[in-house]
Amino acid sequence: DTAVSQTPKYLVTQMGNDKSIKCEQNLGHDTMYWYKQDSKKFLKIMFSYNNKELIINETVPNRFSPKSPDKAHLNLHINSLELGDSAVYFCASSQWDRENTIYFGEGSWLTVV
Amino acid sequence: DAKTTQPPSMDCAEGRAANLPCNHSTISGNEYVYWYRQIHSQGPQYIIHGLKNNETNEMASLIITEDRKSSTLILPHATLRDTAVYYCIVRVEGNTGKLIFGQGTTLQVKP
Numbered sequence: 001d002t003a004v005s006q007t008p009k010y011l012v013t014q015m016g017n018d019k020s021i022k023c024e025q026n027l028g029h030d031t032m033y034w035y036k037q038d039s040k041k042f043l044k045i046m047f048s049y050n051n052k053e054l055i056i057n058e059t060v061p062n063r064f065s066p067k068s069p070d071k072a073h074l075n076l077h078i079n080s081l082e083l084g085d086s087a088v089y090f091c092a093s094s095q096w097d098r099e100n101t102i103y104f105g106e107g108s109w110l111t112v113v
Numbered sequence: 114d115a116k117t118t119q120p121p122s123m124d125c126a127e128g129r130a131a132n133l134p135c136n137h138s139t140i141s142g143n144e145y146v147y148w149y150r151q152i153h154s155q156g157p158q159y160i161i162h163g164l165k166n167n168e169t170n171e172m173a174s175l176i177i178t179e180d181r182k183s184s185t186l187i188l189p190h191a192t193l194r195d196t197a198v199y200y201c202i203v204r205v206e207g208n209t210g211k212l213i214f215g216q217g218t219t220l221q222v223k224p
Binding site: 004031033035041042043044045048056058090092094096099100101102103104105106107 | 154159198216
């Protein structure tokens with residue numbers, strides 16, 4: 001069983017479209033994240049939700065809207081896609097405790113044309 | 114969170130131990146040292162973490178110096194599948210989960 005799973009794995013879409021990436025974790029964790037890896041391979045956090053409550057928002061454009069229907073899911077919706085949004089988006093989860101070890105999904109490759 | 118310094122690249126012969134160094138000279142007493150790796154086209158994979166003591170699991174060993182200013186990740190018998198970018202990250206205990214990834218060390222395991 002995949003611990004943190006994301007869909008779709010690959011997404012090619014046109015500028016201006018709206019798209020969503022879904023994420024589910026079966027680890028029983030209470031905290032979930034979205035990270036972005038750009039073309040230069042730098043990984044940066046975008047959002048974090050703990051028990052469905054937003055706790056980190058790293059100055060991401062408001063075209064990006066995370067939604068957490070429950071503790072096991074954190075979806076990422078992106079409006080009016082731009083060329084610069086092309087990247088790999090990683091979902092992750094952890095149990096928020098003293099050590100808070102984070103586990104990542106396999107990534108969603110978004111290409112905006 | 115403290116900053117880390119890693120060599121940009123290293124080579125290792127298959128079957129030999131791979132020793133990946135990390136400098137974190139400004140680490141605070143409540144900061145953990147975490148190691149992740151990213152194999153090409155995959156998500157970051159948790160390897161190991163530690164606070165003060167050396168740690169070992171099925172994947173690797175983590176050796177932290179007594180002053181905690183540096184550490185070494187040891188892959189005891191490197192295989193070709195261990196070729197990846199290895200990230201050393203320090204993070205405050207109970208931190209919100211914001212991992213700050215640097216450029217890491219690209220480890221190339223050669224036959």
